[in-house]
Structures are given as C-alpha cells and as structure tokens.
Amino acid sequence: MSQTRAIAVIGAGMCGLTCAHALAEAGLPVRVFEKSRGIGGRMATRRAEGLAFDHGAQFMTARGAPFAEWLDGAVARGEAADWTPRGLPAGQRRIVGVPKMTAPLRHLADGLEVSLNAGVAAVVPEDDGLRLALADGTRTGIFARVVCTAPAPQAARLLAADAALADALARVAIAPCWTLMVAFDTAPGLPDAAEEPGEGIAFLAQSGTRPGRPDAPAWVMHATPEWSAAHLELDPDAARERMLELLGTLAPLPRPAFAATHRWRHARTTAPLGRPCAASADGRMLAGGDWTLDARIEAAFDSGKALAQAVVGGI
Numbered sequence: 187m188s189q190t191r192a193i194a195v196i197g198a199g200m201c202g203l204t205c206a207h208a209l210a211e212a213g214l215p216v217r218v219f220e221k222s223r224g225i226g227g228r229m230a231t232r233r234a235e236g237l238a239f240d241h242g243a244q245f246m247t248a249r250g251a252p253f254a255e256w257l258d259g260a261v262a263r264g265e266a267a268d269w270t271p272r273g274l275p276a277g278q279r280r281i282v283g284v285p286k287m288t289a290p291l292r293h294l295a296d297g298l299e300v301s302l303n304a305g306v307a308a309v310v311p312e313d314d315g316l317r318l319a320l321a322d323g324t325r326t327g328i329f330a331r332v333v334c335t336a337p338a339p340q341a342a343r344l345l346a347a348d349a350a351l352a353d354a355l356a357r358v359a360i361a362p363c364w365t366l367m368v369a370f371d372t373a374p375g376l377p378d379a380a381e382e383p384g385e386g387i388a389f390l391a392q393s394g395t396r397p398g399r400p401d402a403p404a405w406v407m408h409a410t411p412e413w414s415a416a417h418l419e420l421d422p423d424a425a426r427e428r429m430l431e432l433l434g435t436l437a438p439l440p441r442p443a444f445a446a447t448h449r450w451r452h453a454r455t456t457a458p459l460g461r462p463c464a465a466s467a468d469g470r471m472l473a474g475g476d477w478t479l480d481a482r483i484e485a486a487f488d489s490g491k492a493l494a495q496a497v498v499g500g501i
C-alpha cells in the first residue's frame with residue numbers, strides 16, 4: 187500500500203474550495219483540479235463590453251450559523267456586500283461577491299495548489315491509491331483519497347469505478363437554466379430585480395444595482411427550469427432571440443447594445459442526495475456539492491465542510 191496522504195479535489199467551486207481549504211488547514215497535502223480556466227463554478231461573473239454580468243448564482247443567503255459566520259468574514263474583508271435591490275421580497279439578507287461573485291472564494295483558494303484547465307476524465311483505483319486520468323490524456327500521481335465536487339450526473343461518470351456510489355449519484359436530479367445577459371444604450375422599463383416576473387422567466391436582475399458593478403442598463407435573466415429544459419438544445423443565437431422575446435413581454439425593449447446567453451446544463455438541484463456527502467465502499471472516493479442537500483451556495487459550503495471532515499476522520 188502507498189503511504190501517500192495526498193488528497194485530490196475535483197472542482198474549484200464553493201464546495202471543492204471549502205473542502206480543500208479545510209483539508210489544508212488540517213495539514214493534509216491537497217491538490218485541486220478544475221476543468222475551467224478560473225475558479226468559482228456556478229458562482230460566476232462574465233465581463234463584456236465594460237460590463238459585468240453575474241450569470242450564475244445571484245446572491246448568497248445563510249440559514250445556518252457556520253455559513254452566516256463565513257459570510258460575515260467575507261463582508262468584513264470587503265470581498266462581499268449586501269445587495270438590496272427594489273423588487274425582491276424583504277426579510278432576507280442577500281449577499282454578493284464584490285466586485286465579482288468569485289471574490290470571496292479567492293480567500294479559500296489562497297495558498298492552495300489549484301490546477302486550472304485540468305479536466306478529469308476518470309478516477310482510476312489502483313492497489314496503492316487512486317490516480318486521475320485527465321482530459322488531456324495524462325495521468326496524475328497517486329492520491330490517498332479523491333473528492334469529487336462536480337455536479338452529481340458528472341460525478342457519477344467520474345466515479346463509475348464504484349457502482350453503488352455512481353448509482354446513488356445518478357438518482358440526484360439537477361434542472362438546467364438558460365441565462366440571458368443583455369445591455370441597452372438607454373434603459374427600458376424593466377424592474378431592478380424580480381422573481382418570476384413573467385411567463386418562462388425565473389429571475390431578473392439589473393447588474394448596475396449590485397455593489398461594485400458598473401452602473402449601466404444591463405440585466406441578467408434566468409429562464410425557468412421548465413423553459414430551459416424545453417429549449418435545452420437550442421443553439422446560443424436562437425436561445426438569445428427566444429429569451430429576448432420573453433424579456434420583451436415585460437416591457438418594450440430598444441435594440442440591445444449587447445446580448446449573449448449561457449446554458450447551465452446542471453443549474454439548480456430538484457432532487458438532492460439527502461445527506462451532505464457520499465463515499466465509495468472503501469471510503470477512498472468521496473463526492474459532494476450543493477446537490478447533496480439543496481440548490482444553494484450554502485449547501486455547497488456545508489457539503490465541502492462535511493467532505494473534509496469525512497476525509498480527515500478516515501485517513
């Protein structure tokens with residue numbers, strides 16, 4: 187058996203970074219593999235034409251004390267701030283990363299070894315540990331544990347070496363979301379923010395109302411899960427036109443100065459796992475993410491903590 191204590195974490199979203207940060211604090215050697223060119227996962231901000239669009243998660247909310255404390259720290263460090271737009275129900279604190287959604291995650295990533303553009307194709311169990319087969323055809327060295335924080339359907343494929351684990355993950359359901367990012371030269375009569383303001387629209391937010399973003403007439407619109415599922419395979423241009431039609435049902439729209447779409451194939455959990463993490467029979471492969479518990483960033487945070495605890499307790 188290998189004597190390595192090294193841990194691989196797949197995914198640099200809230201869950202993966204929370205887990206990796208806690209493992210590093212516990213003194214374990216940890217390396218994060220992220221397929222994208224940046225950290226954050228579904229906490230994302232796209233910059234275009236001098237504008238900033240938070241096209242994934244809109245805000246963070248805390249129901250439990252651990253995440254509330256973590257958010258307080260991020261606000262105190264200036265990495266996050268309250269967002270208080272007109273149009274959303276009162277009674278809930280909504281916090282956004284400043285100047286972009288990933289800002290508070292940088293704190294977690296500091297000092298970690300994070301490999302970007304490093305997609306994992308499979309986790310390969312061997313006698314002395316686990317190896318990662320990377321999408322570029324190379325293989326990593328040996329790890330004692332692999333923690334996968336990709337969305338459950340993707341994690342099920344990566345962890346197929348344990349059939350029972352893969353089956354459990356495959357039962358998790360995550361709905362898609364088409365997102366429209368649109369800016370105008372002159373502001374149309376759209377709300378600053380709204381939940382379900384019209385047919386097919388789940389959420390609408392004016393980017394300029396968010397702390398630290400350029401003050402411009404720019405909106406992010408999320409289509410409903412139903413609309414997104416029904417139009418999942420549209421090409422981006424067709425999706426943009428259809429989503430502009432949806433937005434146009436709320437107010438007459440001038441010609442957009444900028445419009446683009448993003449398709450989140452796995453956006454919001456609809457059937458969670460029901461516990462904060464899952465593991466293979468031998469305990470060497472673990473999986474987690476928001477989808478274990480809920481459809482929110484706090485669930486990803488809680489899952490990341492639980493994953494780290496499971497690794498530290500089992501190694």
Ligand SMILES: Cc1cc2nc3c(=O)[nH]c(=O)nc-3n(C[C@H](O)[C@H](O)[C@H](O)COP(=O)(O)OP(=O)(O)OC[C@H]3O[C@@H](n4cnc5c(N)ncnc54)[C@H](O)[C@@H]3O)c2cc1C
Pocket residue numbers: 196197198199200201202219220221222225226227228229241242243244245246247304305306307335336337340344363365408450452453454474475476477481482483484486
């Ligand atoms: C449109 C939309 C709106 C949302 N709004 C809100 C909201 O307002 N409030 C809220 O609390 N939550 C919201 N959410 C949910 C929130 O974004 C998630 O709960 C949270 O970001 C999930 O974090 P995570 O780390 O579990 O997963 P992710 O953020 O998905 O991170 C997983 C990471 O794994 C990486 N990865 C995947 N496969 C591989 C691979 N094979 N190899 C290497 N890396 C891989 C991905 O690139 C990604 O970076 C929203 C989500 C979407 C899409």
